[in-house]
Amino acid sequence: MLDTLPLENERLVYARPRTLASRYTHYCPGCTHGTAHRLIAEVLDELGLQDETILVASVGCSVFAYDYFDVDACEAAHGRAPAMATGIKRYHPDKIVFTYQGDGDLASIGAAEIIHVANRGENITTIFINNAIYGMTGGQMAPTSLIGQKTTSSPFGRDTQLAGYPMHMAELLAGIPGTAYSVRRSLHDARHVIQAKKAIKTAFEAQMAGIGFSIVELLSTCPTNWGMTPGDSCDWVRDQMVPVYPLGDFKVADELQQARGRSKR
Amino acid sequence: MAQQLLKGNNAFAEAAIRAGCDAYFGYPITPQTELLEHMSARMIELGRVFLQAESEVAAINMVYGAAAAGAKVMTSSSSPGISLMQEGYSYIAGSEVPVVIIDIMRGGPGLGNIQPSQSDYFQVTKSAGHGDFHPIVLAPATVQEAIDLTVLAFDLAQQYRTLVFVVADGAIGQMMEPAELPPMRPLPARAPDWALTGAKGRSPNLVNSLYLGADSLETLNLRLQDKLHAIESAELRYETIDVDDADLVIVAFGTAARVAKTAMQTLADEGIRVGLLRPITLWPFPTEALYDLSRSGKSFLVVEMNAGQMLLDVKAAVGADAPVSFFGRMGGAIPMPEEIVAAAHNALAQPAFAWAGA
Amino acid sequence: MATGRIVVDVERCKGCDLCRDACPPDVLRHADFLNAKGYRPIILLDPKHKCTGCALCATVCPDGCITVFRDIPQPKEKIHHGAAIA
Amino acid sequence: MESSIVIAGFGGQGVLFAGKMLAYAGMENGLHVTWIPSYGPEMRGGTANCTVVISDRPIGAPIVSQPEIVIALNHPSFEKYVDKVRPGGLIVVNSSLVTEKCERDDVEAVYIPANLIAEAFDQPKLLNMAAVGAMLARRPIVSLETFRQALTAHLPATKTELLDVNMLILQRGYDAAVPLSLGV
Known part of the structure; x- marks a missing residue:
């Protein structure tokens, strides 16, 4: 057992969050899925929600997310996490329900489900991992792949004539009235990770306040399928993805701003 | 409680509510729409969960979610919607949560039409999603039975933590009795x-159907098979009329069985000894009962509102040496009593696998 | 004088180096051993006591394997010294 | 004893409602009943029909190829059903809209100007009651009184102010068709 207790003249500055299960993840070295998991767990700890939360895992590299959080969890069919979360939340409106979905799952096969969960203003939170590729199946083109991006199913680079354009889900969902909070953040360096965590916290606070659907899109890395080192992957997010997927707040409901204002006072 | 004149679809819905259904998710499709409409009013009145989903795919996954959350949950649809929901059935079966599904069957394939049919026999009894499992399938023939079997469906779903279908053709959904x-x-x-x-005061629960290792998935499957065998031995239900003295046994379910009963009166008047075996559970199927009848030298006439789907189960039950004839109507046509009488005459005149098509 | 330190759960570490890239005083190095998963984990190598306990390493760690401590300023000691002087 | 009645006409002529009232009346007489409509798009603006079976035994088939009684409220329904009436059966023809006569000699036909009767009460939509009244005059499978009770009990709450006029039109249809030998 690791000694993670402070010595006499020390204080603990950072420790692994309680809500993050002790199980080792299967993610590749440097994959920011792990970072996203950790941030969610930290937020659930800080908000005291561990015992109140139900996770809906999805299909993709994060299929085992249910093993990595110490919360009640289930595993949805590909793309259907928002529908399954709807069933749970409607039955347990007093619980915190969140989905964790990748870009193939959310923006492709589950496009209908995510749009309708937003449109109903379903009071759930979605953490959306955009790494511009299908990770689990081995690096195929995703709806979020960049124009010209070479993948195992777009070997000549994504051609818009053949395969359309990168999907901007945070902006798209922000345009739906039932959405209370829709933002995009990135996980490519420490400063952005800190900003991402704040957004995740706000998203869960939106759910706690009961004001509608909240989603945080996180630009994330896939070093293995991109064929880069973890460090280079972060640079690629910064240099290639951020220009295409601008970071920012696309919808922050007035009620949420008011609620946050109140909680700060 | 006194008798009421009830439409089948409304009876299914109200029976579900009274059986304790506390969450419903569905999508409109004829000829089951009154069922969804009934739920949309009553569930809200009672403070229970009702939601009209954006598609059948979403509906079944909402059902899956609510079941995982502990709800006594139901959806309803008709054939094309039932096809679309197959993804969810398999996940529900794999994660062993209790769900009730009501299928008011219509004509197919494709968009087909909205007329009564029994075209979903295969998909509900044989192929309700990928993987090795059977839902329990209940097939009412009257509005009263629609009520009774819907209540039973909730009990069986909870008892076995399994998927239970109640299937009826559009005629039963639309008729009043x-x-x-x-x-x-x-x-x-x-x-x-x-x-x-929420894992307050206990370790977290997981509802899941993913078992990556071959051994662990086989272990799950073996347990599911044990459960299915237990269901087979405990939950078989069927009705027989006059089979012991019969030369010809008609095998039919749902509306086809009702029409067969009318035909049997005519045949009895003609002095023909005819009986009826009506499966009430389509799965489990009365295989042994049919086998026993075949050993006493009877001929069989299978009547369905399809091209001969249950027919295969009857043939498998009675073996190659028992004569089995078939009469079916498709496309939403309901067989008429006179047609079944004629098919019975044919079956007796040419007992060796005489096929009387639609 | 270092004002912080980290403890790495070396069995959990995948040696991805993101923490090294994030570390301002550059006091993180690969270990000279492999962990059970075959990764060469990150360790704190801080002979010049440069770690400030800023926690940027932990902030970017995808595997949650870093625990961070920071020294507590010791006002009591200062009072003691002051008392001695007086 | 088993009676089967097909009521057929345009959507909006009260076809399904008339059938339901017959089914209620049968049920309240302690008989077995079934009511089944044609349903779906064809009901919208096109023709609609329903089949009612009333029996002293449990009912098998809820539909029949040869109904004992047909109420044909419009021309397409007359065309569709006139040859399907069981020999010895009855066809009630809405002579306001159907100008042809039934040329079969093995069925009884009664012609009732249902639209005109209903219009005389300023309730043109209640022509269904005139036709049912005529049918009950010739085939009292339930008594007029039982039917009245069913109507009283099951007329939708939004229509209760029309109960009396329903009764009047029903009676007028009955009177118009009652055999003279009964001397009513």
């Missing part, structure tokens, strides 16, 4: 121990 509704059951005070309710 006098029937008696059961009293309203109280809702359970709390969710089952395995349900997702």
Whole structure:
């Protein structure tokens, strides 16, 4: 057992969050899925929600997310996490329900489900991992792949004539009235990770306040399928993805701003 | 409670409510729409969960979620929607949560039409999603039985933590008959121990159908098979009329069985000894009962509102040496009593696998 | 004088180096051993006591394997010294 | 004893409602009943029909190829059903809209100007009651009184102010068709 207790003249500055299960993840070295998991767990700890939360895992590299959080969890069919979360939340409106979905799952096969969960203003939170590729199946083109991006199913680079354009889900969902909070953040360096965590916290606070659907899109890395080192992957997010997927707040409901204002006072 | 004149679809819905259904998700499709409409009013009145989903795919996954959360949950649809929901059935079966599905069958394939049919026999009894499992399949023939079997469906779903279908053709969904509704059951005070309710005071629960290792998935499957065998031995239901003295046994379910009963009166008047075996559970199927009848030298006439789907199960039950004839109507046509009488004459005149098509 | 330190759960570490890239005083190095998963984990190598306990390493760690401590300023000691002087 | 009645006409002529009232009346007489409509798009603006079976035994088939009684409220329904009436059966023809006569000699036909009767009460939509009244005059499978009770009990709450006029039109249809030998 690791000694993670402070010595006499020390204080603990950072420790692994309680809500993050002790199980080792299967993610590749440097994959920011792990970072996203950790941030969610930290937020659930800080908000005291561990015992109140139900996770809906999805299909993709994060299929085992249910093993990595110490919360009640289930595993949805590909793309259907928002529908399954709807069933749970409607039955347990007093619980915190969140989905964790990748870009193939959310923006492709589950496009209908995510749009309708937003449109109903379903009071759930979605953490959306955009790494511009299908990770689990081995690096195929995703709806979020960049124009010209070479993948195992777009070997000549994504051609818009053949395969359309990168999907901007945070902006798209922000345009739906039932959405209370829709933002995009990135996980490519420490400063952005800190900003991402704040957004995740706000998203869960939106759910706690009961004001509608909240989603945080996180630009994330896939070093293995991109064929880069973890460090280079972060640079690629910064240099290639951020220009295409601008970071920012696309919808922050007035009620949420008011609620946050109140909680700060 | 006194008899009321009830439409099948409304009877299914109200029976579900009285059986304790506390969450419903669905999508409109004829000829089951009155069922969804009934739920949309009553569930809201009672403070229970009702939601019209954006598609059948979403509906079944909402059902899956609510079941995982501990709800006594139901959806309803008709054939094309039932096809679309297959993804969810398999996940529900794999993660062993209780769900009731009502299928008011219509003509296919494709968009087909909205007329009554029994075209879903294969998909509900044989192929309700990928993987090795059977839902329990209940097939009412009257509005009263629609009520009784819907209540039973909730009990079986909970008892075995399994998927239960109640299938009826559009005629049963649309017809009105006098029937008696059961009293309203109280809702359970709390969710089952395995349900997702937030892990307060206990270790987290997981509802899941993913088992990557071959051994672990086979272990799950062996357990599911054990459960299915237990269901087969405990939950078989069928009705027989005059089979012992019969030369010819008609095998039919749902509306086809009702029409066969009318035909049997004519045949009896003609002095023909004819009986009826009506499966009430389509799965489990009365294989042994049919086998026993075949050993006493009877001929069989299978009547269905399809091209001969249950026919295969009857043939498998009675073996190659028993004569089995078939009469079916498709495309939403309901067989007429006179047609079944003629098919019975044919079956007796040419007992060796005489096929009388539509 | 270092004002912080980290403890790495070396069995959990995948040696991805993101923490090294994030570390301002550059006091993180690969270990000279492999962990059970075959990764060469990150360790704190801080002979010049440069770690400030800023926690940027932990902030970017995808595997949650870093625990961070920071020294507590010791006003009591200062009072003691002051008392001695007086 | 088993009676089967097909009521057919345009959507909006009260075809399904009339059938339901017959089914209620049968049920309240302690008989077995079934009511089944044609349903779906064809009901919208096109023709609609329903089949009612009333029996002293449990009912097998809820539909029949040869109904004992047909109420044909419009021309297409007359065309569709006139040859399907069981020999010895009855066809009630809405002579306001159907100008042809039934040329079969093995069925009884009664012609009732249902639209005109209903219009005389300023309730043109209640022509269904005139036709049912005529049918009950010739085939009292339920008594007029039982039917009245069913109507009283099951007329939708939004229509209760029309109960009396329903009764009047029903009676007028009955009177118009009652055999003279009964001397009513």
